[in-house]
Amino acid sequence: MLSVEVYQDAPVPLAARFDCKPGEMVALVGPSGSGKSTLLRCIAGLMHPARGRIASGERVWFDGSTRTRLAPQERRVGLVFQHYALFPHLSALRNVALASPRDDADSHAADLLARMGLGQLTSRRPSELSGGQQQRVALARALAREPEVLLLDEPFSAVDQPARHELYRELAELHRGVALPMVLVTHDLHEARRLADRMVIIDGGTTLQQGTPAQVLSQPRNARVAGLVGIQNHFEGVFFHGDDPQWGRLCWGSREGPQLLVRDKHRIEEGALVSWVVPAEFIGVHRSEPGGANVLRARLAEALPLGDIALCRFEIEGLRAAVQLHQTTAQLQRGELVVGEPVFLQFDPAGVHIMPRRALPAPH
């Protein structure tokens, strides 16, 4: 297992802690400049943080307290660089063979390239390969090292969209076939959702939250995480405890706003200002008023067609807030939803997730 715990104040502030089990893919997700790549460089030994500990299984690669600092050559790390960093003067085969520690480095490299579907292109130089092919060579080189940990730094950013989907599939296949801890750095949430078992949300060098993509996206720890993971239906409100200890009241927008019945986990104080999110699958859209709680009147203000689906904006009556939901274009064509017409939105209390307004400090 790879365990990472790094702290420093300058030049890039870091306060990050996560681990990655063999066979697991962890995605480090955050905006540009959030320190994701710096973390990866720390793991690879290309830079050393001020404090902390990085270990692969029993082997300690970095320990600030004992001044253990293994060089990159001593770490058995496979790293796929953002722009691949292939050796431009060497053939694909030589690029891969140089990283192989085996005596039969050439045949090892040829095997890996063949597995990547590049068996016919081994004698080509990087400049004679497409972006996707270069990415495969970079991946083969990282694997040739027979690494204990595989690190991928935005590996798809330099590949065009059609090739990217093919590479996603290949990486997912590799992930199933290789029992290595794999760390993927990305700013693309869809990529992280699609490929990773767990997500670590990073901002300003600090790990804000970690969990499965489903957990992070449905229960962001605070408003900053909700913003970073791009949750569309992210609102503010005021929270009150209810008569039943299991249920609380959420006033949307302000104390005077429409009320929603929500689960009370007794983590938030009475009358506290809160941020809250609700995933799309917990919002029902009805033309006539349904039975049950948490029904609000709204109006379909806009429908933006995106092929088979349309992004619909529903304005809540008496509120400035609008809920964004994807509906099928067929529903619009059949007249089930008409722009300008009223609808009823029903919010399932199980999906409403409430967070304190201020971001909590990261654990140290």
Place this chain on the structure above:
Amino acid sequence: MDADAARVSLWLAGLTALTLLPASVWLARWLATSASPARPLIEAALLLPLLLPPTVIGFYLLTTLGGASPVGAWLADHLGLRLVFSFEGLLFASWLINLPFMVQPLQRAFAAIPRSVREAAWVSGLSGWRTFWRIELPLAWPGVLAGAALTFAHTLGEFGVVLMVGGNIAGQTRTLSIAIYDRVQAFDNAAANRMSLLLVALSLAALVIVFALGRRNALQER
């Protein structure tokens, strides 16, 4: 044609290019990758021979290395070296004045290697030494050849420093450029012309090599 002068010139130019190369590679690589605060000072000092009149450099070398100076006396007493009016002295002076011609193209070549390529080599398990031999030097190779060719051509054409430090001793320190001056002084324009043509041809060939390599390098980067 003064065959001895041609031999001294070619020998001096070839030897300067060859012997200056290892230290220049080391220095250029350091300049290309170092974040040391001393770097601007060293870069400026390296360019100085380009700006100063060759006679100034020659004068200082003469006064520093001459038999009457403490350095010159020490070299003569302890190492048996005489660095004025000798071929060894010419070679030493050539090293100094050619440093910018050798180091500049090398430094540019090393600086053009992306940091990530060097780091990819380390992460692939290559030691610093192997990274240098297998990755950096082959990538900087056009710079190595350009530096050597420029140094060779510049040494062939050097006049002021050679005259000041080496004097004009036939077969030892009389180079083609000094022989041309000699012939013109003696109104032997035909001989001066032949030697001048030879210098033009050699220098042109060296420059063609530099530009051809520059072009090849640009093609590789595309």
